[in-house]
Amino acid sequence: MNNRTYIEIVNGAPIEEPARQYYFMEQLKNVIQEKESTLGRKLVASVATFGCQMNAHDSEKIIGILREIGYEIVEDAKADFVLYNTCTVRENANLKVYGRLGHLKKLKEKNPNMMIALCGCMMQENVVIEKLKKSYRFVDLVFGTHNIFKLAELMFEAFNADKTVYDIWEDTTMIVENLPSVRKYSFKTGVNIMYGCNNFCSYCIVPYVRGRERSRKSEDIIKEIESLVKDGVVEIMLLGQNVNSYGKNLDENITFAGLLEKIEQIEGLERIRFMTSHPKDLSDELIEVMSKSKKICNHLHLPVQSGSTDILTKMNRRYTKEGYLELVKKIKDKNPDISLTTDIIVGFPGETEEDFLETMDIVKQVEYDSAYTFIYSKRTGTPAASYDNQVPDDIVKDRFDRLLKVVQDISAKRANMLEGTVQDVLVEEINDHDDELVTGRLSNNLLVHFKGDKDLIGKIVSVKLNECKGFYYFGEMINE
Numbered sequence: 001m002n003n004r005t006y007i008e009i010v011n012g013a014p015i016e017e018p019a020r021q022y023y024f025m026e027q028l029k030n031v032i033q034e035k036e037s038t039l040g041r042k043l044v045a046s047v048a049t050f051g052c053q054m055n056a057h058d059s060e061k062i063i064g065i066l067r068e069i070g071y072e073i074v075e076d077a078k079a080d081f082v083l084y085n086t087c088t089v090r091e092n093a094n095l096k097v098y099g100r101l102g103h104l105k106k107l108k109e110k111n112p113n114m115m116i117a118l119c120g121c122m123m124q125e126n127v128v129i130e131k132l133k134k135s136y137r138f139v140d141l142v143f144g145t146h147n148i149f150k151l152a153e154l155m156f157e158a159f160n161a162d163k164t165v166y167d168i169w170e171d172t173t174m175i176v177e178n179l180p181s182v183r184k185y186s187f188k189t190g191v192n193i194m195y196g197c198n199n200f201c202s203y204c205i206v207p208y209v210r211g212r213e214r215s216r217k218s219e220d221i222i223k224e225i226e227s228l229v230k231d232g233v234v235e236i237m238l239l240g241q242n243v244n245s246y247g248k249n250l251d252e253n254i255t256f257a258g259l260l261e262k263i264e265q266i267e268g269l270e271r272i273r274f275m276t277s278h279p280k281d282l283s284d285e286l287i288e289v290m291s292k293s294k295k296i297c298n299h300l301h302l303p304v305q306s307g308s309t310d311i312l313t314k315m316n317r318r319y320t321k322e323g324y325l326e327l328v329k330k331i332k333d334k335n336p337d338i339s340l341t342t343d344i345i346v347g348f349p350g351e352t353e354e355d356f357l358e359t360m361d362i363v364k365q366v367e368y369d370s371a372y373t374f375i376y377s378k379r380t381g382t383p384a385a386s387y388d389n390q391v392p393d394d395i396v397k398d399r400f401d402r403l404l405k406v407v408q409d410i411s412a413k414r415a416n417m418l419e420g421t422v423q424d425v426l427v428e429e430i431n432d433h434d435d436e437l438v439t440g441r442l443s444n445n446l447l448v449h450f451k452g453d454k455d456l457i458g459k460i461v462s463v464k465l466n467e468c469k470g471f472y473y474f475g476e477m478i479n480e
Ligand code: 5AD
Pocket: 089, 090, 203, 204, 205, 303, 305, 343, 344, 345, 374, 375, 376, 377, 378, 379
């Protein structure tokens, strides 16, 4: 495209969103079609997602836009457009991306049509951008967490640029709705209810890369879910870094529990999940709503991070060990068979053996159904990165192994508890190893495999859990 046509197209774009993005999608359709006829084949794109459910959901939006403009989506990295949606919660995630970029460079040398794009949390860090500018110039497009909705416009720019296009926003109050999205599963999906985090736990980089908390209007959330349900969705996962503070920045007077009550009313919706809950903001009202609800799943992810009040204070978590245990008691009193899961960090700066034993103790007291255990990772720019007394690697590794053993023993015991019972199961897919079996999920999030065929996918059926195999079951469908 000559420079003049490019400028005319850009100047002709509407200002309002999402109309502006639909305009660029139309332009890109032409670009893609032209390329396809020159090459004599379809153009393909691949999206690799790192990190949490929020990223997974962002990738559904990215794939929606890529499909809309004409790409076929493939799993393979050998695509014409390769995008990495990155995570930076722990250093490992960053290292993985740099490693994979080395591989992509070689692929790009063989396929000059290839475009490489990077987005997500890692791109919100200055050190990363500096490194990319210096050593990864073959990347075509880089954007962050706040402007994913702008993908079409940025791709259009990248197609017409002869150097990397960077578009990183520090923060935003903008929430752009109603862009295309392609769900990984037809029957379940995530729904953002809020973005960002204001908690500034001292180890965590999320508030710096995802910006300040902002909630979506309840009306927009309800409309989105209603339209998803019309389209075949029966289970939704409400997403936010701290769903319990939903509504705080809105003009309307609404809490997370209030939002759940409204969502419960949506006819045709069968299951509601949500994550993540910060213990300091979990209200009695929420516990009450969960216990009354017919749709909210019997599962609560409640990150504890540490069992030592001392460490919790240094982490800026704003609860104590005792406070957390009281909360768990309240939750279990109202919802006795609830499945509780958690996140735990081992080796936070200054963690002593006594502190660690407090963590072991809280794990034993709560009896989590499962726990994600992480080795503390120092994140530049967070307060904890400059704390004294970083714990030596060998000690951290030893604690990590000891904790994992306890966590796994408890999980196995908890999983066993439903053996012999009949439970509602949402069928998700044909079993990977045996195509006469299907795999489904219980309300408490555990998996069960049983005889069935593809017609069951997306349906909720009754299954007798015959045998517990550690972290999953074998069962049989019961016709009611
Ligand atoms: N090091 C290790 N784990 C971390 N998490 C967040 N930041 C760090 C870090 N710097 C963990 C927390 C959080 C989960 C999503 O990731 O346990 O709950």
